[in-house]
Amino acid sequence: MSPLVKIKNLSYTYHTPKGETKTLENINLEINKGEFVSIVGPSGCGKSTLLSLISGLLQPSIGEVFLDKSLIINDSHYIGYMLQKDHLFEWRTVYKNVLLGLEINNKICKESLQYIDDLLKKYGLYDFKNYKPSQLSGGMRQKAALIRTLALQPEILLLDEPFAALDYQTRLSAGDEIGTILKKENKTALLVTHDIADAIFHKKLLNQLFHTSKYKQMITILLLHLIIGTKS
């Protein structure tokens, strides 16, 4: 089976009038379909940059990023992003928020609406669909944001510290629920976090440990493969 995401000899340097910042150096990584991979590293080590490169928002300085065997040169593949903040709009109901991606991408049809209804029912938000985001708990809001992302049926989900804004208890339950949803929907996901507890919460298989960037000594990116599905 060929990997869904393949990163080959990837390096990235930011160029600004003040100088250059070598952020990633010679990263190699493969993610198979259905895997949940966590990358842990301290603030500033390049986690968000890596996600931008995978999503095609940035182009590698050196190396290549492939998604499903084709080179990522722009954002032509559909990639779902979940950020620290849920970015739900208070003036829209939960349902209207969840519909937003479909609306923007002109993808509202009978099947997509049915898929949203199924997700809302399966994951306990259907009864809250006419609520405003402020009437939901932090964990429920993150679930609504996840359903908004899943509605577009992305090939891969990129999760950039999605639990960081939640309190510890909510973080545990939301992390658990979101992991369960991704597993049930058979999604491939890459989580980046500075908090190792977030990554090992799902415990599973420690796959690879690598050091990166001589410019940021002592930074260790701990790569955990949290295998979802039959491999878990």
Ligand SMILES: Nc1ncnc2c1ncn2[C@@H]1O[C@H](COP(=O)(O)OP(=O)(O)OP(=O)(O)O)[C@@H](O)[C@H]1O
């Ligand atoms: N647009 C930019 N221009 C110049 N340098 C940048 C830019 N974005 C990020 N950097 C630098 O690149 C390095 C990596 O940043 P990045 O945001 O990828 O790290 P991170 O691990 O995601 O950090 P955090 O956990 O704080 O979000 C940092 O030194 C940062 O200052």
